[in-house]
Amino acid sequence: MKIEEAIKQKKFKTEYQKLFINIIYTAHWIxxxxxxxxxxxxxxxxxxxxxxxxxxxYPKCISMNQIIDRMxxxxxxxxxxxxxxxxxxxxxxxxxxxxxxxxxxxxxxxGLKLVDMVQEKIDELNNFSKIISTTEAxxxxxxxxxxxV
Amino acid sequence: MKIEEAIKQKKFKTEYQKLFINIIYTAHWIxxxxxxxxxxxxxxxxxxxxxxxxxxxYPKCISMNQIIDRMxxxxxxxxxxxxxxxxxxxxxxxxxxxxxxxxxxxxxxxGLKLVDMVQEKIDELNNFSKIISTTEAxxxxxxxxxxxV
DNA sequence: AAAATATATATGTATATACATTAACTGTTA
DNA sequence: TAACAGTTAATGTATATACATATATATTTT
Numbered sequence: 001m002k003i004e005e006a007i008k009q010k011k012f013k014t015e016y017q018k019l020f021i022n023i024i025y026t027a028h029w030i031x032x033x034x035x036x037x038x039x040x041x042x043x044x045x046x047x048x049x050x051x052x053x054x055x056x057x058y059p060k061c062i063s064m065n066q067i068i069d070r071m072x073x074x075x076x077x078x079x080x081x082x083x084x085x086x087x088x089x090x091x092x093x094x095x096x097x098x099x100x101x102x103x104x105x106x107x108x109x110x111g112l113k114l115v116d117m118v119q120e121k122i123d124e125l126n127n128f129s130k131i132i133s134t135t136e137a138x139x140x141x142x143x144x145x146x147x148x149v
Numbered sequence: 150m151k152i153e154e155a156i157k158q159k160k161f162k163t164e165y166q167k168l169f170i171n172i173i174y175t176a177h178w179i180x181x182x183x184x185x186x187x188x189x190x191x192x193x194x195x196x197x198x199x200x201x202x203x204x205x206x207y208p209k210c211i212s213m214n215q216i217i218d219r220m221x222x223x224x225x226x227x228x229x230x231x232x233x234x235x236x237x238x239x240x241x242x243x244x245x246x247x248x249x250x251x252x253x254x255x256x257x258x259x260g261l262k263l264v265d266m267v268q269e270k271i272d273e274l275n276n277f278s279k280i281i282s283t284t285e286a287x288x289x290x291x292x293x294x295x296x297x298v
Numbered sequence: 299a300a301a302a303t304a305t306a307t308a309t310g311t312a313t314a315t316a317c318a319t320t321a322a323c324t325g326t327t328a
Numbered sequence: 329t330a331a332c333a334g335t336t337a338a339t340g341t342a343t344a345t346a347c348a349t350a351t352a353t354a355t356t357t358t
Binding site: 144 | 150151152155156157158162163164165166167168169170171172173174175176177178179180205215218219220221222272274275276277278280281283285286287288289290292293294295296297
Binding site for chain 1: 305306307308309316
């Protein structure tokens, strides 16, 4: 559906303004789709994001700071997210002996299983191969990288 | 900055997955920039979005339902947002006499002034003319429109 | 080594969001 | 016209987020 219909706005100042708004609108749309996909598994998109990061490091641990560095949402409260995941026994957390300020966080077997189950469904959302070519996707990636000054 | 550096992830399964993640990450980035821009004016991005919608209708009123239809975030609680804006005297709200279930909402003079002041600064965020051509922006818009099934 | 500074994480708090439910009103149908 | 269904908006509640502050530990400076 065209963005004009989606938000019932016929005109935009420029094609650039339209693109700006389209990016925001589409990201919200993606977020809602992701929420729906994850709901049966009892986790939020942010929690999924943390699990994916932890899976990427498995079987190594990773510190809270490193998680924050890798997260899609710059401002999210990693500490509380990890606490939620721990309550669900999807991650383990222990104080780092070399630097007692730090905590070492690691995904559990349960966590790994959950990510594996979910990942497939999430990846369906990004199967753009029928819509654009790899070359175009590359261009779009370059563009997005450039607008974040 | 490249998305690989931004979230410290070297590899992606496909260029499409990278694009998917890039869209989410960039939208969050935009959101944070917008929050910073709006902060001095005491409103949130969602509240700004409502004000812009109302400005587009000015001097006509618009119902709560119509606001929801036009919002960028599908699930936002327009009713409470409008209440916040009313408290700041940026909008007026009154029950529609033709259909007493409905409310007519209208931006105030103060609201209009605020949007005018802010709009300029927000629009700086979407000045992509140095990064891509209008034709390319059109292509991206078409792509985004297509991924929202 | 004590004091000051820096770093890693956690917590407090106000506000926002997701989602279900409720309340008020309108329109339709039996 | 009474009962029912449909629509519009508001509210309740649990959870999430933004942002400031606190706590614990490590490092640097004097």
